[in-house]
Amino acid sequence: MDFHPAVTSSDPGIEDRIRRQLVDLVHVAEDKRYGAVLDKIGDASIVLIGEATHGTHQFYRARAELTQQLIEEKGFNTVAVEADWPDAYRVHRYVQQQSKDTCAERALVDFQRFPAWTSRNTDVVRFVEWLRAHNLPLQAEKRAGFYGLDLYSLYRSIEAVINYLDGVDPDAGKSARQCYGCFEEIYEDPQQYGLLTNYAASKNCEEEAIKQLMEVRDMAMAKARSDGFINDEEGFFYAEMNARLVLNAERYYREMFKGRDAGWNLREGHMFETLEALMTHRTAKGHHPAKAVIWAHNWHVGDGRFMEMMTKRGELTLGQLIKERYSDNSYLIGLTTYEGTVAAASDWGDPVERKIVRPALPESYEALFHSIECPVFFLDLKNEEMAEDLRKRRLERAIGVIYRAASAAGLTHYFYAQLSGQFDGVMHFDKSDAVIPLEPTGGLFAVDVPETYPTGI
Structure with missing residues (x-):
């Protein structure tokens, strides 16, 4: 250009x-x-x-x-x-009238990592409460959803996949634990994972991440073939998106130590893939074309x-x-x-x-x-x-x-x-003027390397 x-x-x-x-x-x-x-x-x-x-x-x-x-x-x-997908999905469940959270501030509590104020602030609280009230009189398929596009929740997404599978098929949950066990050998620190695998100090887990994503998709297809439908379509979608995130995050954390360019493009590509998956899902759910902001x-x-x-x-x-x-x-x-x-x-x-x-x-x-x-x-x-x-x-x-x-x-x-x-x-x-964080100091502001490192954007 x-x-x-x-x-x-x-x-x-x-x-x-x-x-x-x-x-x-x-x-x-x-x-x-x-x-x-x-x-x-x-x-x-x-x-x-x-x-x-x-x-x-x-x-x-x-x-x-x-x-x-x-x-x-x-x-x-x-x-x-x-x-992040799992943190935002808790908010999604709140605005869909599907959670036990009693207020928007509680629904936003999973946003714990630096920089928490970008989600946990008074402006986001007001919007989330508005969206819940807007959705209340509507049929489920017509309610607007709230989702996360980013890929930093590697270990939280692993936990989300396992927890979901435990609830619908304990054998599948056990298999997922074994598959994702590869990550647990390298601590629950995605930056450490990227560093060690990039310098061949530890085996990377890409193969295991691909396998688990395929298993989640195969389970959904098998359910659709046997029953003619997926009883918990929303739950399978949530699990699949977390499994997709694990795969892309695994690649991202390996690439970030090779330089900004490759890692940045992986992140942007993941956001785009997530948006397209959301558009497809929302179109199927609402029986009319999805429209996203x-x-x-x-x-x-x-x-x-x-x-x-x-x-x-x-x-x-x-x-x-x-x-x-x-x-x-x-x-x-x-x-x-x-x-x-x-x-x-x-x-x-x-x-x-x-x-x-x-x-x-x-x-x-x-x-x-x-x-x-x-x-x-x-x-x-x-x-x-x-x-x-x-x-x-x-x-x-x-x-x-x-x-x-x-x-x-x-x-x-x-x-x-x-x-x-x-x-x-x-x-x-x-x-x-500055936004007003729900916690102006302390508490939710961790001292470890933030997931937006190294750009802060």
């Missing part, structure tokens, strides 16, 4: 052209706030909503509000987030072909994979901010802090949007005029779970991108 020359915010007339095209999201009735965004999304069945940080209240609130309207007005039935960092949501760091490294993104497969049936939305505060840590495993987000660098998209002097707005990047103006190469800020403000004065938290290729639309919040 050829990148256009860098420009400054003094491009002749660009501010005026943006002002003409933007949709003011402040001076509008609350129930009509995202009307223009919904119009631009049109008939797309996959909508990705990003975030420039992992800890900004305005991003979480906007994603939740827009998702609620997508569910209510356009029939979306799948919410898929940048989170995805929450993830801009780094995943954007089309990597227009992000210079990705193209240089040969890395893919979830947004790119979706655009290549679904093209006009998808819509990618990026979220940006100029300054404010953010929930983030200073280092791996440190407690979450409320940190100052410095004003964006002058050569950035965020600085350009700040010059528009509109506190919150949406831009349709498919608009021909905007597409041309915002195709030019500029800096873009990305804050992960680690934020070191002093280093942000340089380029540590920035990369070059072509915004109108990266996203279909963008929401800008000129000033923003």
Whole structure:
């Protein structure tokens, strides 16, 4: 991908052209706030909503509000987030009225590992309670689900497969224990597993992971052949997705010690595979096409072909994979901010802090949007005029779970991108605030190497 020359915010007339095209999201009735965004999304069945940080209240609130309207007005039935499958599935069971959890905060309790605040915060609690209330009067097949796309839950997914099989077929559960016993020989630490197998200090478990996935699938097919249906279709799906995750996580942890590129692409590929499996499952369950909204960092949501760091490294993104497969049936939305505060840590495993987000660098998209002097707005990047103006190469800020403000004065938290290729639309919040974690300090913030290592995104 050829990148256009860098420009400054003094491009002749660009501010005026943006002002003409933007949709003011402040001076509008609350129930009509995202009307223009919904119009631009049109008939797309996959909508990705990003975030420039992992800890900004305005991003979480906007994603939740827009998702609620997508569910209510356009029939979306799948919410898929940048989170681990088994942890998110507990939330799914809660919003489906299928769990013993008495509140959203309890349903989110499995999100224990660093960075817990990205899921255990007040904005997510409010959305989960809304989704449960929305689903309550609906028939089971019409209820919207909540799922995780990520692959970091290697040992928790192993446990989930075994526990499920123990309940439906003790012999199959015993077989799974023997199969997955390969992992137990290398401690319950996926980074340690990757390190030892990568340097041939221990045997890898890929063969065993493939075998167990095949056994789960064979069991489901045998049940369908003998009974004409699968009595616990949802349970088999949950077990199969965990078995698939074990296989992909095993590969990921081996590859991460060979360099970022291979591990990153495995992770993005797993997210895409999980989404496609969810779409197929939801379509079969609801007897009509699935429609999914995805929450993830801009780094995943954007089309990597227009992000210079990705193209240089040969890395893919979830947004790119979706655009290549679904093209006009998808819509990618990026979220940006100029300054404010953010929930983030200073280092791996440190407690979450409320940190100052410095004003964006002058050569950035965020600085350009700040010059528009509109506190919150949406831009349709498919608009021909905007597409041309915002195709030019500029800096873009990305804050992960680690934020070191002093280093942000340089380029540590920035990369070059072509915004109108990266996203279909963008929401800008000129000033923003940190999310409120359910546990601001201690407790849930472990001191081991986080599962988002080494990128923090």
